[in-house]
Amino acid sequence: MTPSTALLDVDDLRVAYGRPKRPWRPGGTRVDAVAGVSLRVGRHETLALVGESGSGKTTVARCVVGLIRQRSGAIVFDGQRLGAGARRPAALRRAIQMVFQDPRSSLNPRMTVGRIVAEGWQAHPSVAPPGDRRSAVRALLDQVGLDATVLDRRPSQLSGGQCQRVSIARALALKPRLLVCDEAVSALDVSVQTQILRLLSDLRDQRGLSVLFITHDLGVVRQIADRVAVMRRGELVESGETEQLFASPQHPYTQELLDAALDLDVTDLDVTDPVETVD
Amino acid sequence: MLLPATGAADPVLDDVSFSVRPGRTTGLIGESGSGKTMLAMAVIGLLPAGASCTGRILLRDEDLLTAGEARRRRVRGREIAMIFQDPLSALNPSQRIGRQVGEFLRRNGSSRAEADRAAVGLLTRAGIPDAQRRAGDYPHQFSGGMRQRAMIAMALAGGPSLLLADEPTTALDVTVQARILRLLRALQDESDMSMLLVSHDLRVMSHVSHDLVVLYAGRVCERGPTRELLRAPRHPYTRALAASVPAVRTRNTLAATLPGAPASPLARPSGCPFHPRCPMARERCATEVPALREVAAGRWSACHFAEEIPA
Numbered sequence: 001m002t003p004s005t006a007l008l009d010v011d012d013l014r015v016a017y018g019r020p021k022r023p024w025r026p027g028g029t030r031v032d033a034v035a036g037v038s039l040r041v042g043r044h045e046t047l048a049l050v051g052e053s054g055s056g057k058t059t060v061a062r063c064v065v066g067l068i069r070q071r072s073g074a075i076v077f078d079g080q081r082l083g084a085g086a087r088r089p090a091a092l093r094r095a096i097q098m099v100f101q102d103p104r105s106s107l108n109p110r111m112t113v114g115r116i117v118a119e120g121w122q123a124h125p126s127v128a129p130p131g132d133r134r135s136a137v138r139a140l141l142d143q144v145g146l147d148a149t150v151l152d153r154r155p156s157q158l159s160g161g162q163c164q165r166v167s168i169a170r171a172l173a174l175k176p177r178l179l180v181c182d183e184a185v186s187a188l189d190v191s192v193q194t195q196i197l198r199l200l201s202d203l204r205d206q207r208g209l210s211v212l213f214i215t216h217d218l219g220v221v222r223q224i225a226d227r228v229a230v231m232r233r234g235e236l237v238e239s240g241e242t243e244q245l246f247a248s249p250q251h252p253y254t255q256e257l258l259d260a261a262l263d264l265d266v267t268d269l270d271v272t273d274p275v276e277t278v279d
Numbered sequence: 280m281l282l283p284a285t286g287a288a289d290p291v292l293d294d295v296s297f298s299v300r301p302g303r304t305t306g307l308i309g310e311s312g313s314g315k316t317m318l319a320m321a322v323i324g325l326l327p328a329g330a331s332c333t334g335r336i337l338l339r340d341e342d343l344l345t346a347g348e349a350r351r352r353r354v355r356g357r358e359i360a361m362i363f364q365d366p367l368s369a370l371n372p373s374q375r376i377g378r379q380v381g382e383f384l385r386r387n388g389s390s391r392a393e394a395d396r397a398a399v400g401l402l403t404r405a406g407i408p409d410a411q412r413r414a415g416d417y418p419h420q421f422s423g424g425m426r427q428r429a430m431i432a433m434a435l436a437g438g439p440s441l442l443l444a445d446e447p448t449t450a451l452d453v454t455v456q457a458r459i460l461r462l463l464r465a466l467q468d469e470s471d472m473s474m475l476l477v478s479h480d481l482r483v484m485s486h487v488s489h490d491l492v493v494l495y496a497g498r499v500c501e502r503g504p505t506r507e508l509l510r511a512p513r514h515p516y517t518r519a520l521a522a523s524v525p526a527v528r529t530r531n532t533l534a535a536t537l538p539g540a541p542a543s544p545l546a547r548p549s550g551c552p553f554h555p556r557c558p559m560a561r562e563r564c565a566t567e568v569p570a571l572r573e574v575a576a577g578r579w580s581a582c583h584f585a586e587e588i589p590a
Contacts, residue, residue: 159540189541191523194536216452219482224533246528260457261453263528264482264524265485265506
């Protein structure tokens with residue numbers, strides 16, 4: 001893929017967090033959370049970003065959305081270089097939306113579902129529906145598989161899966177072109193998880209949405225990602241087409257992750273034998 | 280060892296019976312709110328105040344539900360120990376790891392020096408390298424996996440015959456998860472300890488549990504030997520659950536989705552609690568609660584139509 005066809009192009013991204021100030025130990029208070037990461041998300045493509053906790057995958061996501069500022073490196077979206085969140089033109093801020101891991105803490109508990117979904121239109125009147133907003137919200141809820149009865153409920157009255165659908169509806173209300181999902185299905189029960197993954201993959205197919213999907217679950221990656229990027233300790237160790245990467249991982253760390261991941265084991269293992277099959 | 284237990288009042292758990300065999304692991308699987316943690320708490324005797332419990336919980340031949348509080352306290356730690364999902368909130372942040380691990384022995388008459396020495400031994404058994412030195416660390420100096428190992432060391436202190444593990448690897452990275460699971464299996468092999476593993480993760484279960492109990496909305500919908508149960512489920516819920524697990528080692532696409540969300544025991548649907556989501560549901564399912572019955576040798580299912588489930 002040539003850079004010109006990519007929707008999102010992240011080049012040599014570096015992010016540093018300051019350590020807590022310790023007056024008795026001056027200097028050396030920087031942690032490189034992301035140390036030079038480059039990745040691309042194509043149009044209508046789902047890129048999975050994987051890695052263990054602390055590898056910097058969420059930091060990359062937050063940078064892309066503009067919630068934190070990078071120290072150096074470029075984030076280019078549809079040919080335009082993006083600055084920090086607040087400095088981005090409204091149209092670009094709108095075009096990238098995020099779905100967070102914990103739907104309960106990312107939805108305002110005091111607002112009804114109807115208000116949550118419609119709230120973004122106040123900041124982005126350009127995509128607000130011209131007529132009846134309530135029926136527009138209803139159409140969005142229908143799209144994510146929620147019926148209109150949830151409209152006047154609050155997040156506390158919904159299940160985790162329903163809350164996550166509301167988060168997705170809220171993101172879709174702004175007609176984004178890139179959806180950044182940070183462990184968006186990790187907190188959900190498996191049966192509900194499949195529903196949300198199906199929804200995301202339908203949205204990609206029907207709306208031409210691109211998705212940056214952050215997860216630690218390699219099984220989920222294999223189900224929905226077109227390409228995969230593997231991060232470790234702030235660096236990108238490998239990236240490639242999903243099937244190719246799973247079939248022949250090039251980096252030892254990718255191999256290690258794949259080896260450690262569990263599959264449903266229905267073979268006739270001698271059960272007294274320790275779990276060496278996963279080693 | 281036999282553990283039939285029945286919840287009461289506004290039953291979070293309803294007519295739940297199963298057993299854990301000596302030296303074997305029984306997995307208790309269910310989605311959020313299915314009552315699996317409540318069940319573990321009932322077994323160890325730590326139900327929240329106000330909860331009542333009827334039925335029997337037999338440890339060997341002794342009914343723990345009719346045993347006195349003093350006896351239950353003696354059982355906790357010595358006979359039955361427990362490890363939790365989040366070791367950081369289960370450990371005391373202001374006490375050195377070694378002291379916490381040795382606390383059980385101190386309370387049972389060991390001298391401080393003896394308890395400290397034993398703690399180092401337990402930490403080593405739980406796979407903590409350089410345990411002598413690490414025993415002096417505080418929990419915040421340990422990684423997530425190391426904390427879980429410290430919890431396991433604490434649980435081993437009383438030489439329990441039954442270990443309850445509530446989502447022991449859910450909060451851990453995959454590489455660490457595999458190591459902890461292997462440790463639990465190795466410990467079980469060397470000490471002939473029984474385990475009751477509570478998890479929502481069928482993948483974990485398939486690697487460590489000999490027997491499986493599938494809970495839905497506080498009722499058992501299926502139980503039996505793990506591999507047979509996963510290979511040929513005898514309940515539509517188990518079947519859907521197994522089908523929705525994503526595979527890492529084989530190419531796979533998204534499974535057919537089950538509609539709706541898991542039912543809560545507090546608003547349990549009539550008849551079979553799974554019927555509103557069940558692809559096989561018929562009229563009878565909405566009205567008649569299916570009994571858990573033996574559908575094949577060692578295989579129990581609470582589905583009216585267990586015989587019709589395609590493999």
